[in-house]
Amino acid sequence: MSYENIELKDEDAIARITLNRPEKLNSFTAAMHAELADALIKTETRGARVLVLTGSGRGFCAGQDLSEREMSAGSGPIDLGATIEKHYAPLVRRLRALPMPVVVGVNGVAAGAGANLALAGDIVIAKQSASFIQPFCRLGLLPDTGGTYALPRLVGHARAMGLSMLGDKLSAEQAAQWGLIWQCVPDDQFDARLDELARHFARAPTKGLAYTKRALNHSLANTLDQQLDLERDLMRELGASVDYAEGVSAFLGKRQPEFKGK
The missing domain is CATH 1.10.12 (Lyase 2-enoyl-coa Hydratase; Chain  A, domain 2)
Incomplete structure (x- = not known):
């Protein structure tokens, strides 16, 4: 499969997947889901020892591309449960079960499904300028992509409720202080830190x-x-x-x- 919405690179036992729709803040479409699923299969079968997942441009991932939902609305309501079953749930399950460390580098805003995709990683670092948002409440929805599972376990019930029911922006610095992510990194040190982690795990047991x-x-x-x-x-x-x-x-x-x- 050729990729138009992501990039996959393999080097020295390191697999690097970059979400690559920067003009749309790397928001998800069905095509991007298909490419990411294919890339994860290749990552597991090609002998990689660590996966690095990040985004291109100024955002990590803005969640679902709602314009695609609008185009496919047709004459009746959209079955959001089918989208979860077909795309988001398998993605989270595959990342959690991947037999290698998954290092997520949040290079910018991570919103909705994008924020919870990041939380499916094993080691999550973020630029100091990055942020995490659970905007589902503004659409009459609930945090999906494992959000209702990860949030209370990572930050506790009260903070999970606040993040989910208010939809406030959480800075990377606050996310690290709360234990939502592993580390908040100054922007100018982010790439070097991400590469350092990748090379560490590529040599690890x-x-x-x-x-x-x-x-x-x-x-x-x-x-x-x-x-x-x-x-x-x-x-x-x-x-x-x-x-x-x-x-x-x-x-x-x-x-x-x-x-x-x-």
């Missing part, structure tokens, strides 16, 4: 990180006993991994490990 991601995601619904059992099972598998053997060997030999992601 990817299998262990993928299992860490899996365990933390499951912990949100598990009891303590279930989580302890899951830790046991995953550690049993990791104990037989190439990376664990290399990590122990490097530690004992007082040298830097050379992980393979296996």
Whole structure:
């Protein structure tokens, strides 16, 4: 598949996906969803060890392109549930399950589905000038793309309610202070920090990180006993991994490990 709405680059075990509709603040269309789904499949099958997701231009993603909805309205109401089922839910599930770290670089405004797409990443950094907005309440809707799941877990019930029911703009600095994202970065240091994270994870023990991601995601619904059992099972598998053997060997030999992601 050729891409018109995103860019995909592979280099040194790093997959970089850039949302590329800058004139529309990288808002989603059906075509962009299809391209992104294809790019994520390629990312998983080509041997990448980290995914970096960001946007082009002055915005990260402004959510759904409402002009596309208007054009497709036709004679009856639009089935928004079908859009969730076909596009947004599979996208969030795929990012959460991707067996590698997903680093999201929020380079500008992240609004609606765009904000919640960012929160589906594992490590989220943002430019100091960036912002997060949940504007659904202004349209008579609710935060989708996993927003109602992620927000209360990341910032707590009260703040999730405020963000969702008021639709106020949240600065990147405040988002970091609240724990919504990992880090707020000065604009002139953003690209370097994003590249630093990408190269760090490209050399890291990817299998262990993928299992860490899996365990933390499951912990949100598990009891303590279930989580302890899951830790046991995953550690049993990791104990037989190439990376664990290399990590122990490097530690004992007082040298830097050379992980393979296996």
